[in-house]
Amino acid sequence: MIRSGAPLVLGVESSCDETGFGLVSEGVLLGQGLASSASQHADFGGVVPEIAARAHLDAAVPTLHLALEDAGVELGDITHVAVTSGPGLATAVHVGLAAAKAVAWSLDKPLYGVHHLAGHAAADTLEHGPLPERSIVLIVSGGHTSILAVGDLVRDPIEHLGDTLDDAAGEAFDKVARLLGLGYPGGPAISRAAVGGDPTAFRFPRAMLRSGDAPFVFSFSGLKTAVARTVERIERAGESVPVADIAASFEQAVVDVLVTKALRAVxxxxxxxxVIVGGVAANARLRAVAQERCDAAGIELRIPPPALCTDNGAMIGAVGDLLVRFGADPSGLRIAADPSAVLHGAQLPLPG
Incomplete structure (x- = not known):
């Protein structure tokens, strides 16, 4: 239920292979619609940008209607529009941005260009309320693995403490799943295969944890290579590959690095x-290990439910809602797609 006079923000997300629309008012998610083209990319072992863009075109209008129906509102009830304008796949971002501009223009409503990673951080506010005055946010997804120091999400600059040097965590899951013949997307496939596996069966490397290494920087390429060499060695010996044990050991190695570095930042x-967000934040082992180690250290752990971990319009609507309540100036229809946008703040600037 929307309070009389309260803003109703439509969030639009299309940075990768999910088409998302979400409706948020005063920090409350009223409804959302989500479509995924993941099955169309399975044969390729990863997202194909042109396929993703065409899927966004097909899904945009039906998914918007799903969100409106879920929220029990009409298109004309929308007061503001927020959209991912970067980073992401160029063709995919353009589709969502065009859809958001069309809605904003047709309704004569303000439009806000939002940074995708800020959206992931804001997703947690829809479940647990406003972020604390200061916190560390670990973003783990198919395209990003980053540690951020965050204050007020829309008032304060976002400090980037570290990223991955090569593969993002989710990308590493996809590649190892392909090595093990588990299919795409790799995150859920690895998690399913790891059930019943022994996470100590193989001692895979935990990169960038030695003294003198960059404290908040990640690298998963060597881990992926170690898994590939292990599989090759077992197959050359004519033995059956212990998929469950390898999956569990790989998953544990990723989780150890993620949690160790995030707690170091805190x-x-x-x-x-x-705060842990992003698609990989849905991983059960990551959630369990992070909770155990945070409890032992006296640190509050916040992770949104799995449905809000994947890319979605709700998280973009959450940022838009915060911007509106803060009184931020709209980006306007001149906002451009910025596929390689650097994270400095929740709202992306207009082109120079």
């Missing part, structure tokens, strides 16, 4: 809250 900044 401690070094003398903070008390860790």
């Amino acid at each position: 401690r070094e900044r003398n903070l008390s809250t860790l």
Whole structure:
């Protein structure tokens, strides 16, 4: 139910292979629609940009209607529109941006261009309320693995502490799943295969954890290579590949690195809250290990439910809702897609 006079923000997301529309008002998710083209990319072992863009075109209008129906509102009830304008696949971002501009123009409503990673951070606010005054946010997805120092999500600059040097965590899951013949997307496939596996069966490398390594930088390429060599060695010996054990050992190696570095950031900044978001945040082992280690360290752990971990319009609507309540100036229809946008703040600037 929308309070009389409260803003109703439509969020639009199309940065990769999910088409998302979400409706948010005063920090509350009223409804959303989500479509995925993941099955169309399975034969290729990863997202094909042109296929994703065409799927967004096909899904945009039906998914918008799903969100409106889910929220129980009409198109004309929308007061503001927010959209991912970067980063992401160029052709995919353009489709969502065009759809958002069409809605904003037709309704004569303000439009806000939002940074995709800020959207992931805002997803948690839809479940647990406003972020604390200061927190560390670990974003883990198919395209991003980053540690951020975050204050007020829309008022304060977002400090980027570290990223991955090569594969993002989700990308590593996809590649290892392909090595093990588990299909795409790799995250859920690895998790299913790891059930019943022994996470200590193989001691895969935990990169960038030695003294002197960059404290908040990740690297998963060597881990992927170690898994590939292990599989090759077992197959050359004529033995059956222990898929469950390899999947569980790989998953544990990724989780160990993610949680260790994230907790290091919390401690070094003398903070008390860790927020984990992004598609890989749906991983059960990551959630369990992070909770165990945060409990032991006296750190509050916040992770949104799995449905809000994947790319979705709700998270973009959450950022838009915060921007509207803060009184931020709209981006307007001149906002351009920025597929390689650097994260400095929740709202992306207009082109120069």
